[in-house]
Structures are given as C-alpha cells and as structure tokens.
Amino acid sequence: MTSITPATAASPGRAAASEARKQRIRDAALTLFSRFGLRGASLDAIADQAGVSKTNLLYYFPSKEKLYVSVLQQILETWLEPMRAIDADQPPEAAIGHYIRFKVELSRDHVQASRLFCLEMIQGAPLLKEELRNHLRALVEEKSKVIEGWIASGSLLPVDPHHLIYLLWGTTQHYADFAVQIEAISGRTLADPDFFEATVDNIQRIVLGGLLPRTNRDA
C-alpha cells in the first residue's frame, strides 16, 4: 500500500520534514547568492551552509538555476507587499510616511533579500524581466493613479509619481545594500533602534517637507 503512495503523503510528518529541509537549503542559498551572485556561489558552499551534502541538495533542487529561481520567487512576494499597502483613503502624509517606515523595516529585517534582488537587477534581471514588465508595472500604475489623485485634490504638490516611487525605493533600499558603506561612515546600522528611528524620521522629513524654509519658497 504505502509503496504506491507518494513518499510525501505516506506519513503525516514526511511532507513537512521535506519542505523544512527545502527551506533550509533555500535559506542557505539566499545567504550565498546574495553575497556572490548566481555564478559566484557554489553548490558546495550552499550545501555546506545548509548542513546537507551536495548530492542531497541536488535531490531536492535538480539544478543550480532551479534553486536560484525558487529563492528569487520567494523574495518577490515579500517585496511587493509594502506597495500594496499604500491606501488611497489615507491622507498622503500618512500613506507615504507609512510606506517609508515599512520599507526601512524591510531593509533592516531582510538585508539579504534586498541584496539578492539588487544583484539580479544589476545583472539585467534575466529571470525577473517579464515579471517586472507585467506584475510590477501594473502595480506601479495603480499606485501612480492614487498619487495623481492626491495632487489633483491639492493635498500633494505636483510631482511625477514614477520618480517619487523610484526615490522612495532607492533611498530605503540603500540602507540594506550599502550598509557597509553607511557603517564605515556613520558607525551604525539599522539594527540600532535609535539609528533606525533617525533614518525613518529624516527620510520622511525630507520627502514630505523638503529642505528649503518657507521664506525661500515664497520667492
């Protein structure tokens, strides 16, 4: 009986144990891919980090590229989340302020994911290009309409929504991808609660309020 049943369904704990091991491998892969890229990370090193043999790794993921894609797809889910949370019903000050905090949290809690995403972009995103052109593009268009609505109602100064979004992305992700540089200069990381709050506060202040005092802006 059990011999013709798929192994993953043979006993209750089997499927879960298998998935747990796959996840361990994915986690190890994220660590190494995010540091050395697809080519630069070796299956040997990934298997080692995951605590499994290289052959065993290849049993769960039939090729290096399949493993890479599997890791990337998990990241994309996490990555689109903050964007979806932008709410048209909130006033822009709250919505954008929230979004900034959410993204800085992501840079603090998912450094490796941010970096792997960045690596993939730098290399031309051969595996995500289509996903970007469809899924992400549609999401950006949707949120751009929200921003345009705010501008039309006078609650936001005129700005190109795309460039605003790029500025928010670039600024927040910088704290994950360039953490080494920031630490070399400021001597602190987002793991430090004070530095985290200062980061969120300064970005919010610059983006929402700008740098020039009102007297200058009346000219």
Added chain:
Amino acid sequence: MTSITPATAASPGRAAASEARKQRIRDAALTLFSRFGLRGASLDAIADQAGVSKTNLLYYFPSKEKLYVSVLQQILETWLEPMRAIDADQPPEAAIGHYIRFKVELSRDHVQASRLFCLEMIQGAPLLKEELRNHLRALVEEKSKVIEGWIASGSLLPVDPHHLIYLLWGTTQHYADFAVQIEAISGRTLADPDFFEATVDNIQRIVLGGLLPRTNRDA
C-alpha cells in the same frame, strides 16, 4: 644598451601602447565584473571582450584579483569627484541642486562603474572598507559641516547631514543600478534627454521643496 633599459622606455611609443592595452583590458574587465561580479566573470571572457589572449592578459595583470583591484581603484577616483564639488560658498539650493544633477549625470554616463561599486558594497567591500573608513568618511564629515552651517544660518531646514547624503546617493545611483527595473516600468532610460531632465527636476523638487503644500505645513 637598449637591453638594460626597461622595455617601456626603450622607444617613445612603447609605454603608451602598453598603457593603452592595459586600459582596453580594464575596460573589458569593468564590463564583465559589473555584470557577474569578481567570481562570476572569467578571465577567458574578459580577454575575449578585450580582444587579447588570456595568457596575454595575465602578462599585464598577474592575477584576476590584481586586475579587479586596478579597476575598482579607477572607479573610486570618479566616484568622489561630485562630492568634492559641493561648495560652502554657494547657497544650499544651488549646491544641492548641482550635486543632484552631477550624480544623475554619473548614473547616465558611468552605469557600469556604478554597478561594480554597488556589487562591491553588497559583498561587504573587502577591498574598499579601509578606504571608506578613512578617505570617504573624512570627506563626508567635511561636507556635513557645510550642511550644518546652512542649517545654522537658517537657509536650510534642520536635517541630519548624513541621512541627507545617503538619500542623495541612494536616489541617484538607483537610476544606474536598477535601470532594468525602471525601463520595465517607465519604458525609458537616462539616455533619453527628456527622461534625464525629468529625473533631475523631480529629485530636486522633492528634496528641496518637499511634497506637502504650505497650508499643511503651517499646522
């Protein structure tokens, strides 16, 4: 006589020809390192791109890592330039506006350099860390004083100079490092003059003027 003279000084054109070939190799290396990283790019591919044999490449650069360092060092020069240009004697609106334009130009004209720099940061900057902690840190401190001077004189609203600098770096570099994503969404690149101007203009407007209308800010 000529046999004891270094080859590079034997005849007038020799040294120049040698340096020209080295530069061709460095250019090819930049192209491939910026796409695949130090480990991901092979000497074979670099030599091929440069139009020389792999053995010949290794004659000019004795190891892969030496070649990589040589490329990185050239980049660092270019990279610090815009920062130095920040002038305390200018009003902040002009100085920061200028800096933004300068950096976006860099993202347009030195895409590969920007990406290699980003790759190196992501990997923990093993080769630049010391340089960052000394040289760059000192430069940032110097310019932070300038920014603090503007704030003290009331020509700039209060902001942490470090976070302002990180925001400017992150925002402008994003257009080079994430060009694929931007093209997938906006369908345009900085090579398009209209898009370039719109980019500069929007960043300047957000950073200097902020997004909230004055009526909101009086609350």
Added chain:
DNA sequence: GTCTATAATATGATAGAC
C-alpha cells in the same frame, strides 16, 4: 611580448549502491 601547451583545481551534475 605573444603564443601553445598543460598543470592543478573547482564545480555542476549523474550513476548506482544501500
């Protein structure tokens, strides 16, 4: 300075025992 071997190793992936 440039080339043809070639050494020495790392790496992705498979075969087959258990």
Added chain:
DNA sequence: GTCTATCATATTATAGAC
C-alpha cells in the same frame, strides 16, 4: 532519501618555445 564514486567541463595560473 541519502551516500560514495565519478564524469565532464570550466577556470586560474604557469612553463617554455619563439
């Protein structure tokens, strides 16, 4: 499902002729 070989290839680097 997991392991021990092992293959096939790619890759950095060197030796030595010209």
